Amino acid sequence: MAESLEALGSRPRGRPRDPQVRDRILETAMRLVQEGGRKLSIEKVAADAGVSKQTIYRWWPSRGELVLEALLEFATRTIVPRPDGSPERALTHLIEDTVAALRGPIGDAVRSLLVESQLDSGFLPTFRDRFVEARREVMAGALESSVGELDPERLTLMLDCLFGSIWYRLLVGHAPLDERFATDLTAAVATLGAEYAS
Amino acid sequence: MAESLEALGSRPRGRPRDPQVRDRILETAMRLVQEGGRKLSIEKVAADAGVSKQTIYRWWPSRGELVLEALLEFATRTIVPRPDGSPERALTHLIEDTVAALRGPIGDAVRSLLVESQLDSGFLPTFRDRFVEARREVMAGALESSVGELDPERLTLMLDCLFGSIWYRLLVGHAPLDERFATDLTAAVATLGAEYAS
Amino acid sequence: MAESLEALGSRPRGRPRDPQVRDRILETAMRLVQEGGRKLSIEKVAADAGVSKQTIYRWWPSRGELVLEALLEFATRTIVPRPDGSPERALTHLIEDTVAALRGPIGDAVRSLLVESQLDSGFLPTFRDRFVEARREVMAGALESSVGELDPERLTLMLDCLFGSIWYRLLVGHAPLDERFATDLTAAVATLGAEYAS
Amino acid sequence: MAESLEALGSRPRGRPRDPQVRDRILETAMRLVQEGGRKLSIEKVAADAGVSKQTIYRWWPSRGELVLEALLEFATRTIVPRPDGSPERALTHLIEDTVAALRGPIGDAVRSLLVESQLDSGFLPTFRDRFVEARREVMAGALESSVGELDPERLTLMLDCLFGSIWYRLLVGHAPLDERFATDLTAAVATLGAEYAS
DNA sequence: TGTTAATCGAGACGGTACGTCGGGTCTTCTC
DNA sequence: GAGAAGACCCGACGTACCGTCTCGATTAACA
Numbered sequence A, B, C, D: 001m002a003e004s005l006e007a008l009g010s011r012p013r014g015r016p017r018d019p020q021v022r023d024r025i026l027e028t029a030m031r032l033v034q035e036g037g038r039k040l041s042i043e044k045v046a047a048d049a050g051v052s053k054q055t056i057y058r059w060w061p062s063r064g065e066l067v068l069e070a071l072l073e074f075a076t077r078t079i080v081p082r083p084d085g086s087p088e089r090a091l092t093h094l095i096e097d098t099v100a101a102l103r104g105p106i107g108d109a110v111r112s113l114l115v116e117s118q119l120d121s122g123f124l125p126t127f128r129d130r131f132v133e134a135r136r137e138v139m140a141g142a143l144e145s146s147v148g149e150l151d152p153e154r155l156t157l158m159l160d161c162l163f164g165s166i167w168y169r170l171l172v173g174h175a176p177l178d179e180r181f182a183t184d185l186t187a188a189v190a191t192l193g194a195e196y197a198s
Numbered sequence E: 001t002g003t004t005a006a007t008c009g010a011g012a013c014g015g016t017a018c019g020t021c022g023g024g025t026c027t028t029c030t031c
Numbered sequence F: 001g002a003g004a005a006g007a008c009c010c011g012a013c014g015t016a017c018c019g020t021c022t023c024g025a026t027t028a029a030c031a
Helices: A002-009 A019-034 A042-049 A053-059 A063-078 A087-103 A105-119 A123-147 A152-172 A179-197 B002-009 B019-034 B042-049 B053-059 B063-078 B087-103 B105-119 B124-147 B152-172 B179-197 C002-009 C019-034 C042-049 C053-059 C063-078 C087-103 C105-119 C123-147 C152-172 C179-197 D002-009 D019-034 D042-049 D053-059 D063-078 D087-103 D105-119 D123-147 D152-172 D179-197
Strands: none
Touching: A019 A042, A019 A053, A019 A063, A019 A105, A042 A053, A042 A063, A063 A105, A063 A123, A087 A105, A087 A123, A087 A152, A087 A179, A105 A123, A105 A152, A105 B105, A105 B152, A123 A152, A123 A179, A123 B152, A152 A179, A152 B105, A152 B124, A152 B152, A152 B179, A179 B152, A179 B179, B019 B042, B019 B053, B019 B063, B019 B105, B042 B053, B042 B063, B063 B105, B063 B124, B087 B105, B087 B124, B087 B152, B087 B179, B105 B124, B105 B152, B124 B152, B124 B179, B152 B179, C019 C042, C019 C053, C019 C063, C019 C105, C042 C053, C042 C063, C063 C105, C063 C123, C087 C105, C087 C123, C087 C152, C087 C179, C105 C123, C105 C152, C105 D105, C105 D152, C123 C152, C123 C179, C123 D152, C152 C179, C152 D105, C152 D123, C152 D152, C152 D179, C179 D152, C179 D179, D019 D042, D019 D053, D019 D063, D019 D105, D042 D053, D042 D063, D063 D105, D063 D123, D087 D105, D087 D123, D087 D152, D087 D179, D105 D123, D105 D152, D123 D152, D123 D179, D152 D179
């Protein structure tokens, strides 16, 4: 019996992983990412978290994966979904929340991840699959609920405009990621949606 | 004659800068940027260009400024403006050319510059002023020629969608920067323009 | 047993220092010092020893300390004390051995250390304490065994003449560091000793 | 006529050398040598003297030659020979003056020259011929005037002890270059001289 | 009750690149 | 010509991180 449980759970032998250590690392990574993305070195995370470098390398193959997990952890603890009424309101809220989130620490993390995905070509697919696509799918759902089913190419283009313009502001900083922006963006998406739906 | 030239030029003293050296550095930088952005170290540029590091640091304060100048130089030598007929065709061509350019070496350079602008916060304003804004103004001109004068906020948003979606594809690589994309993007912009102009 | 050993050793944490690496560095330093003192750069020692610069800087704060340790190591492995009969013969042998040693690799190292102690004022005290004084004390012992106890000032002066004239020849190279020199020097010291003892 | 005069005097053509520039360089070199020997770089001398590096390299082949000439210039302007009575007093004065001189700026220059002669093996012969030997000959003259003619080997040894012990204190700094030292040294030399003369 | 295996802090180690200093040579303009 | 200015290639500096590697000391599950 125990055997089969073990087989299922693949319970490891030696000393189990210390969850406190994991948390300390992720929190430190998230903190350092906020204090200016360029300062994020594994060395510094290890020092600040009171952890050995080996421990970090044991669990995360690269800086990118570390920040990604830190971000996902942070996001789940931070973002609380709000109950939405109509599909239109749901889409509006989603865009607003996305823009609002990127204004803060999450924005710093995303910028760091973008940089990492460019520097470490091995990380780009991971970033794309585990973060970009996930956000796109959520947004795609809200979009199609609001404007109806869309041709895949057109859906892709709308998502590119949506996330693209947000990231563009995040990276360049020439214009704010404020509510006005979110509102205007929502309107633009609606215009495009109406055109495409017809 | 000479007098006025002297007055204008305020000719510098000492040995003049060697233009061949400058060109060799910029070409090497451009080449290395193509071979994978992360490999661009000043050390490597110097070695490959047969130049001392000091010479690079004398003229470019950071990696970002170096790549930026290399890109601008490359672009002026590479991109030939095509005579356009109607404003609509001009806009179409501009978007097509922008997308096409980012598919090649220029795209590699822009990715590198984006990374650099995030890692070196001192470089971000330079990048914004000397590259991003310049491209935006050109595009804004074509846009307003085509759809008529626009409210500044709306113009900004349209430019963000345009460049944002292009950069987004450049960075994430989830969808191609092909002609189809350029066409669809142009159509979307036209839709938004029509909405805004009314 | 183990307890007391533990208490004494206060064993360090982390990966222990690799003695082979240490030896390779010191040997390389000694070799480079022989091939012409000016060529001794940390960079070159690192390259020739197949070691990273950081490893050298981890254990030796400066070129001087590195060469000093290399010399001390080399000397202990090279110099074999010879059993002496009378105090007079012991003194003779000591002077002869000192002169002979400075004729070879040890002389190159001492010259390098002298240079270093002048270029790096922080190293001078170390050099003085760990090398100069040590040699002086040995010589002082032999001297007083031979000629009897001496007034401190006079002892100092005799040692200065002794080592001074040897170093002077080592540095200037106007006259050889041969046995004749050692013999004459011994005689001169004896004359002074006789005068002072009276 | 003029031709032949030119040929004879080998009067150079273009602009004659500016003696003020030469002086400014030598003074600056002497000043920098005093402020800590290690700081003497051609670069710094040029900057401090308001002179181009090329001008320095035109007249002095190496740092050593520059400092040597600066020292000789300084010494002639500084040291005033004192009329001496007996040969014994002359020797005493000479030793006293030598020790006293090395206590100040001249000592700094000599230390710098010693370092230079070790780092730049091409400079050692120059240093030996133009400085070391010159001083030795002066001292040898005073010595032989005082104690009578000496066997060359013995003379060499006495000079080595004399200059060696002074330089040794200059370099190591374990004991002062004061009058007491000069006196004791003179006495020691007298003792040796008496022994050798017999 | 050990034995075994993995975790974890600590830190040594070979590398690559950083940005700076100085060396010695050169090229240009001015006097 | 001499001289100031300064570009240029080069070698070395001392530092920061990289990713890998030993250590000793824990901490479980297994025998």
